[in-house]
Amino acid sequence: MATLEVKNLCKDFHVREGGNRRILNAVQDVSFELVPGGTVALVGQSGSGKSTVARMIAHLERPTSGQVLLDGAPAPTRGRGVHKYRSQVQMVFQDPFASLNPFHSVGHHLERPLRLHGVATSKADVHAHVIELLERVQLSPGRDFLARRPHELSGGQRQRVAIARALAPQPSVLIADEPVSMLDVSIRLGVLNLLARLQREEDLAVLYITHDLATARHFSDRIMVMYQGEVVEDGAPDDVILRPQADFTKRLAAAAPEPARNERMIAAASRYAKDTTNDR
Amino acid sequence: MAELITESIAVRADAADEEPDDSQRRRGRSAFWRRLLTPKFVVGAVVVLLIVLFGLIGPLITQDPNAIDNIGLSSPSGAHPLGTTSVGQDVLAQLAHSTRGSLTVGVLVAAFTLGLSAFFGIIGAYIGGITDEGFSLLSNVMLVIPGLPLVIVIASYVESQSVLLVIVVLALTGWAAGARVLRAQTLSLRNREYVLASRVAGERTWRVICVEILPNLLPVMSSGFVFGIVGAVLAEAGLSFIGIGATGSLTWGTMLADAQNGQALLFGAWWWFAPPGLLIAALGAALSLINFSIDEVINPKLRTTNIAKVERRTKREHQS
Numbered sequence: 001m002a003t004l005e006v007k008n009l010c011k012d013f014h015v016r017e018g019g020n021r022r023i024l025n026a027v028q029d030v031s032f033e034l035v036p037g038g039t040v041a042l043v044g045q046s047g048s049g050k051s052t053v054a055r056m057i058a059h060l061e062r063p064t065s066g067q068v069l070l071d072g073a074p075a076p077t078r079g080r081g082v083h084k085y086r087s088q089v090q091m092v093f094q095d096p097f098a099s100l101n102p103f104h105s106v107g108h109h110l111e112r113p114l115r116l117h118g119v120a121t122s123k124a125d126v127h128a129h130v131i132e133l134l135e136r137v138q139l140s141p142g143r144d145f146l147a148r149r150p151h152e153l154s155g156g157q158r159q160r161v162a163i164a165r166a167l168a169p170q171p172s173v174l175i176a177d178e179p180v181s182m183l184d185v186s187i188r189l190g191v192l193n194l195l196a197r198l199q200r201e202e203d204l205a206v207l208y209i210t211h212d213l214a215t216a217r218h219f220s221d222r223i224m225v226m227y228q229g230e231v232v233e234d235g236a237p238d239d240v241i242l243r244p245q246a247d248f249t250k251r252l253a254a255a256a257p258e259p260a261r262n263e264r265m266i267a268a269a270s271r272y273a274k275d276t277t278n279d280r
Numbered sequence: 281m282a283e284l285i286t287e288s289i290a291v292r293a294d295a296a297d298e299e300p301d302d303s304q305r306r307r308g309r310s311a312f313w314r315r316l317l318t319p320k321f322v323v324g325a326v327v328v329l330l331i332v333l334f335g336l337i338g339p340l341i342t343q344d345p346n347a348i349d350n351i352g353l354s355s356p357s358g359a360h361p362l363g364t365t366s367v368g369q370d371v372l373a374q375l376a377h378s379t380r381g382s383l384t385v386g387v388l389v390a391a392f393t394l395g396l397s398a399f400f401g402i403i404g405a406y407i408g409g410i411t412d413e414g415f416s417l418l419s420n421v422m423l424v425i426p427g428l429p430l431v432i433v434i435a436s437y438v439e440s441q442s443v444l445l446v447i448v449v450l451a452l453t454g455w456a457a458g459a460r461v462l463r464a465q466t467l468s469l470r471n472r473e474y475v476l477a478s479r480v481a482g483e484r485t486w487r488v489i490c491v492e493i494l495p496n497l498l499p500v501m502s503s504g505f506v507f508g509i510v511g512a513v514l515a516e517a518g519l520s521f522i523g524i525g526a527t528g529s530l531t532w533g534t535m536l537a538d539a540q541n542g543q544a545l546l547f548g549a550w551w552w553f554a555p556p557g558l559l560i561a562a563l564g565a566a567l568s569l570i571n572f573s574i575d576e577v578i579n580p581k582l583r584t585t586n587i588a589k590v591e592r593r594t595k596r597e598h599q600s
Contacts, residue, residue, distance in 0.1 A: 091477075100474055
């Protein structure tokens with residue numbers, strides 16, 4: 001099982017605004033470590049750079065500076081090495097409606113990574129693996145899903161297919177970029193529990209990117225809060241949420257809906273309503 | 281109508297559920313064809329099919345189109361169903377061979393054009409960087425070079441013009457607009473998450489382009505291909521009409537040019553110039569009809585709803 005280490009990762013984008021160019025520091029000096037069986041949550045608002053971190057780890061963006069180390073060795077940047085790196089590090093994308101090609105069947109989405117990474121080679125072997133993957137993400141019977149196209153599946157089912165695809169190369173590190181933010185609230189927990197179970201079974205190192213502090217607290221061993229490209233808070237989940245240090249984290253924690261406070265507000269509102277009707 | 285609305289809401293609620301129902305499963309590629317099968321498409325396809333069959337079978341059963349006879353400019357009769365030209369050639373035979381010639385030019389030019397625009401548009405946009413800059417500079421330059429004058433210059437510069445030369449010239453001057461459309465589409469597709477996901481899965485670049493991106497460009501490309509045929513047939517007819525088409529070939533354009541030179545209009549020999557003109561118009565109209573139908577399927581904004589049909593269907597569903 002592999003450990004992924006991120007060291008002083010930075011990413012600058014060149015932005016053109018009208019005539020003048022300026023540099024946007026999307027990610028500044030981010031460092032952390034993903035260990036087998038452990039989950040690190042990366043929390044932040046839109047545009048805070050958390051997805052850029054994920055893309056750099058998944059080799060979709062090149063870091064401006066800093067390093068990604070897999071088992072102590074720098075991640076290769078070209079050639080066969082990248083392919084090998086990808087069989088270890090996989091990613092689940094945010095939007096299950098966009099991450100599956102509308103043109104291809106569910107079977108195709110799972111067969112390709114199996115073949116590309118040599119997990120299975122013969123036709124029967126690939127078929128058996130695809131069925132097994134589908135059933136592991138609770139799409140059973142798997143045979144029924146093989147020929148279906150993404151538009152025939154619900155959001156939750158699609159995200160399960162996307163998770164199965166990420167697991168196909170048998171990786172040891174999984175990047176989950178807001179895996180449930182596009183799903184109905186009612187099925188979020190199911191998908192998150194599935195991810196947690198798969199993590200236990202495979203001893204995966206998981207980077208869980210989210211903007212939801214509650215699920216981050218529930219599912220991770222460590223929370224990092226990003227704000228405008230920088231990590232502003234880093235620590236054990238309970239410390240970060242109950243005793244936030246940075247200004248941004250305090251605001252984030254305060255913004256989370258709190259059932260007790262809501263009840264007080266409802267009570268106050270109904271008292272107010274009663275008073276005004278009595279006045280009339 | 282109220283029931284219709286509640287029903288559609290119910291269907292949407294089902295879709296949000298974990299298990300989509302059967303009617304949803306049936307949508308997809310078959311729905312593409314069902315939506316394509318509009319009256320417009322059927323009429324267009326039938327006309328195109330008839331013209332193609334005429335071009336394929338006609339030359340086999342008609343007389344020699346170049347056989348000269350001394351009965352010049354005879355009106356349609358039993359021996360010559362569409363009459364003869366001024367030198368006594370059978371117009372029907374000429375028309376059959378011309379149909380074959382024009383269609384060949386049209387399809388080949390459209391295919392070459394599509395190939396060139398796909399190469400420069402898709403590959404440039406996907407790879408990006410300096411390749412994209414170069415390719416789009418080239419297509420922009422080709423776009424502003426006026427096509428027909430260039431064709432005239434090239435065609436008059438080369439001594440003997442073969443059909444292949446005409447095809448190549450037309451393809452070289454016609455690919456730029458298609459390349460720009462495909463480039464724009466590819467730019468939007470290359471950052472879709474499923475393309476990124478296939479890269480993360482370890483797909484090679486050519487496979488990402490051919491298997492993940494290309495299928496999603498097919499509707500755009502097929503519509504470009506259909507318009508390409510019309511454009512090429514018209515351009516070739518124009519070239520032949522002004523006398524710089526392929527030498528010794530038989531197309532609708534050469535027939536019209538011959539009719540013009542033979543002063544068919546002056547002699548009232550309508551059977552000489554009307555058939556090729558009508559076939560050009562019919563092919564253009566039919567291919568446009570097909571193109572409109574494809575457009576309606578790809579572009580939801582153009583989608584028309586047959587309200588009577590929808591109401592009939594809901595009534596049927598209520599009864600059952």
